[in-house]
Amino acid sequence: MDVAAVRLRSSFHGEVHVIIGPMFAGKTTALLRRIQSERDNGRSVVMVKSSKDSRYGLDCVVTHDGKKMPCFAVPNLSTFRAQIGHEAYNKFDVIGIDEGQFFEDLYDFCCEAADIDKKTIIIAGLDGDYMRRSFGSVLDVIPLADTVTKLTARCELCGRRAFFTFRKTAETQTELIGGADVYMPVCRQHYVNGQPVTDSARSASECTMN
Template identity: 75%
Template sequence: MIKSSKDTRYAVDSVVTHDGLKFPCWALPDLMSFPLRLGKEAYEKLDVIGIDEAQFFEDLYDFCCKAADEDGKTVIVAGLDGDYMRRRFGSVLEVVPLADTVTKLTARCELCGKKAFFTFRKTQEKETELIGGADVYMPVCRQHYVSGHGVIEAAKTVLESPKIENEANLLAASAI
């Protein structure tokens, strides 16, 4: 099992589920270095290679082509296909045409229990890569994804309005 070295949430040398189950792994910055790090003999003995957090590997496509097509490995790829803005995330979608089978898993919406196809970011950070767990992200259905972003935009508009700023200054002045 390989995971991105960017994922340091729970353990450096393990893939850890949200329930706390651990599975040992290699934490690497790239995939192409895996055969060398593992060793040629050990790599040749492998039948299956698992990749977790695949969206963080820039060399995902090249590695999957080489491992599956040239080296005869079964490669199991797990990762996000979309980011919190519902845009393509990393190169996970690029390996779909290479796959024998594709299984898209879903969580349950934390607000209503329906299938959650989307990820809602609870924080204000804007960068695409923000590694976090339940403290930063929440699985949501389409309805709650769309309405949640609508609520956030409305709150920003209210908080950034001149009236709020003037009232805040007035309150500050009356407290002096």
């Protein structure tokens, strides 16, 4: 690493940026856009996601519309540095974290990476589960954040702004990884009217199959 690069890196202070919202709100798309912008500005970037999410494989972060970027998949963030090696970790300026709700150690990692290691951390994750309760540690990180961006989706039933994620199936565990086959974004009205939403989803599914 040349002297100019060292000076450039030392001029940055740590930052934490959080992108939240329901499923299908474009959180991962926004994350990849931010990471690419940092890369275009000459900063060294890396993407991380949970090894729990294997929907599109473990070597890439992938948006619902197919955009993707290589990543490291780890069971928890505390193992990330050891997995890539301390020398490689020290070279990265920006760390993107997708599906942040799956990392129980998200708060501690952000404290150390931003406050001590002077990394820029950009997190995308769900702020609430299908019951509209806090999901994982994403909301715990907000007091650490320089910026918080709340995205919305489009209600699958009426087209209005959707703030919530509705689960179409009968499973009740908090962590149930899935896509449009399991979840849909809905507005407040259609979230509250849960049974009609479920009926509509089933009808749409039956029509597709027929």
